[in-house]
Amino acid sequence: MSKKPARDRLAEAAFDLFDERGYEQTTVDDITERAGLGRTTFFRYYRSKEDVIFPDHDRLLEQMAERLSATSSEAGMLAVSDAVRVVMVHYLQEGKVARRRYALTSRVPALRDREIVSTARYQRLFSEFIAAWLTDNAGYGRSDSDRDQVALQAEVIAAAMVAAHNHVLRRWLRGQVQDPLPELDKALGRVIKVFAIPGLTPAGDGSSVGATDDTAVIAFRTSTDLDTLISSLKRIVGS
């Protein structure tokens, strides 16, 4: 009998059976039998058969919320990049399990759908954080119109960052890149640069972002004071 914790034995048995028999054809009883454990043990760790494949989404969401809530106001977009990195690092730590899950979600539409829904929850968390950060740091007021602009901006940026993350993650899951973190930093850095707002902090290792890239983009409100803009410009061009 394996010395692995019951939780991992159940997951391993489940993944093996899903591969052998198919996801739909496998029952919780099949899984406990293969793992040599009882149903009570199964339901102590997992709410359902589906849960065996996605056990960590709630915990991961909590970790991201924690990372974001510990943020000083200056480091807003850096915190979002870090929270996105939390997801990637989680997958890297899972290693083989993450790749098995990817194979399974590619085959079973119901599981792929569940993953899409989980991703939407991360995206919403990011979007709410970015909206709060923009309100406090990017010169928006609290009128209805400003609030709407902030919400739109935040939703678009969060969607772009999640899409960039998912792109790099999929490349790693497919074995197209061995160390995805520098690629992730670059992709997130580019999104942040594209949506550049005065005072925005670049993502991850700032020095690598833009090192091979000689184009800069800045976005600003046309009501912004010219001197403020020029000093932002000098920072970008001078660096």
Next chain:
Amino acid sequence: MSKKPARDRLAEAAFDLFDERGYEQTTVDDITERAGLGRTTFFRYYRSKEDVIFPDHDRLLEQMAERLSATSSEAGMLAVSDAVRVVMVHYLQEGKVARRRYALTSRVPALRDREIVSTARYQRLFSEFIAAWLTDNAGYGRSDSDRDQVALQAEVIAAAMVAAHNHVLRRWLRGQVQDPLPELDKALGRVIKVFAIPGLTPAGDGSSVGATDDTAVIAFRTSTDLDTLISSLKRIVGS
């Protein structure tokens, strides 16, 4: 007995019952009884109880694919904006039904999840189209590295456009805007401008994009002379 088509009578009965009894508590039999129609009729139009609420996603996806496939190469991003508009126009045509669905998906997590999954399908269609368009029109080659850059870019732009659409759609569903199409054009135009690619065609009525818009975006090579940049800036801010 109502003279409405059976399909609409079933939908109306379903929405009424979901409001009165709750979604989970309503069965297909309840719906047919209320509509004064049989189960056979129900299953001619809908595959399930859930389907009554989301009957048009497949048809909508087809309409978008058609709109995209009829595109000349120059008009790439214009076609994507138009395809996004197809979704919005569909909701506007639904009118009250769309608002009832919104109220329902806000209350019933399983329905909200299904909507998120449908949205992901649109987003994927857009992303594939944008990737093909970028490959043909934005000076990318066919090396692995170029292909990856194109895919990343396309996924990020598609995510940003869908997020912009959903933001404006939600405002309309909540009654915060009466005619959402100008707002949608403006939001999509901004996304396209932010991701400025040489040769990119602006969305919708190009003249309206930026006219009432108080955000400016400039892109420049970091090797550009600072004085040149500052005089460009003065022109924008001064205008």
